[in-house]
Amino acid sequence: MPRLLSTPFSPAHQQWATVLSAWLERHELICLAFAIIMMGPGPCPPPFAPEDQLTRELDRPARYVPGHPQVPLRFEAVQDLLASDLCSDDMDRVADKLWWMSTQNPANISPLHRQLVKRRSIVVTEDPKLHLVWIYDRIFIKPLPKYMTSYVFWKDYIFGSEDSGARANRIRRAALGYLRTYYYLVQHESDFRIAQDPNLCLIPPGVTWEQFCNFTSNLVGIPNRQVSPRYAYGEIRLTRLNFYAPLLLGRSSFQRVEYQYGTYFARFFGPLLFVIAFVSVILSGLQVVASVQEGEHRGWVSAVIGVGVTAILMSAGIMMTFSLVLIIKVVREWNFAIRERLRLRGEIQAPV
Numbered sequence: 001m002p003r004l005l006s007t008p009f010s011p012a013h014q015q016w017a018t019v020l021s022a023w024l025e026r027h028e029l030i031c032l033a034f035a036i037i038m039m040g041p042g043p044c045p046p047p048f049a050p051e052d053q054l055t056r057e058l059d060r061p062a063r064y065v066p067g068h069p070q071v072p073l074r075f076e077a078v079q080d081l082l083a084s085d086l087c088s089d090d091m092d093r094v095a096d097k098l099w100w101m102s103t104q105n106p107a108n109i110s111p112l113h114r115q116l117v118k119r120r121s122i123v124v125t126e127d128p129k130l131h132l133v134w135i136y137d138r139i140f141i142k143p144l145p146k147y148m149t150s151y152v153f154w155k156d157y158i159f160g161s162e163d164s165g166a167r168a169n170r171i172r173r174a175a176l177g178y179l180r181t182y183y184y185l186v187q188h189e190s191d192f193r194i195a196q197d198p199n200l201c202l203i204p205p206g207v208t209w210e211q212f213c214n215f216t217s218n219l220v221g222i223p224n225r226q227v228s229p230r231y232a233y234g235e236i237r238l239t240r241l242n243f244y245a246p247l248l249l250g251r252s253s254f255q256r257v258e259y260q261y262g263t264y265f266a267r268f269f270g271p272l273l274f275v276i277a278f279v280s281v282i283l284s285g286l287q288v289v290a291s292v293q294e295g296e297h298r299g300w301v302s303a304v305i306g307v308g309v310t311a312i313l314m315s316a317g318i319m320m321t322f323s324l325v326l327i328i329k330v331v332r333e334w335n336f337a338i339r340e341r342l343r344l345r346g347e348i349q350a351p352v
Contacts, residue, residue: 047176057150136239173226
């Protein structure tokens with residue numbers, strides 16, 4: 001046998017080996033996937049390396065979840081915390097219709113400094129359904145929990161669970177999607193300083209810019225198929241969520257933003273006054289035209305009728321212009337949303 005191995009290859013064998021090597025190089029991804037399938041399923045690693053974790057509280061024996069001293073490190077208690085802290089029933093119910101309301105791109109998230117450029121104030125929320133939801137001049141952002149930066153926590157309580165049921169899978173996907181958003185929120189050192197603002201505390205204290213970059217460096221590689229459907233999108237307008245809430249959730253709003261009657265009714269004053277002014281101008285014009293007598297001076301009659309008709313036509317033209325602009329904007333947005341939806345479906349269904 002050793003003598004056979006030491007025998008040099010013939011030219012035919014060398015040519016065959018060259019062809020085989022080229023084929024393997026072209027198909028290395030397929031071969032790798034095949035090897036993974038043959039090895040069978042294994043535990044998924046956390047989305048960051050052990051040396052890149054931002055907290056090491058669980059590297060030694062601990063009694064409670066980092067950042068949550070009221071939650072003991074018992075599996076069921078931890079799962080209950082994760083379900084309430086990361087998952088949202090409302091957002092899951094509307095997830096398949098989010099393409100009606102937002103761009104179908106997980107990178108559609110403005111960094112923190114851009115939020116300020118857009119004159120949006122950052123409002124801290126602990127409700128997972130409001131994370132990256134914005135309305136007018138404010139955006140809601142959920143701070144990064146301390147336990148989410150621990151490699152041991154991910155390994156033992158998020159990916160280390162032997163439970164493959166719907167609840168465990170829902171928690172894993174929500175955790176991955178939520179964590180990925182911080183890659184887009186903190187892109188620059190200025191974003192990092194904003195996140196560390198004592199009034200916000202979006203990331204745990206005691207972390208340097210370099211450490212945070214190492215921590216988030218691999219998060220952008222998390223594919224959409226591994227995250228909750230909600231996190232296939234970025235920022236979402238609360239006005240649109242509230243608009244579609246009666247249809248999708250069967251209630252008046254997704255999230256109330258006014259809790260006083262005065263504030264609630266004040267938003268109707270502008271449109272109501274516009275309609276009243278429009279109707280008043282039309283009625284006044286008609287009244288002027290109708291009050292002109294046949295026997296009066298012909299020039300005066302023509303002038304009065306002209307002014308009345310002009311007022312009516314101008315008011316009607318303004319109303320029609322506003323209506324046309326609104327229709328064009330709605331049609332353009334739906335056209336873009338439908339084209340993006342079809343494009344993404346085509347990419348998913350396309351053969352590899």
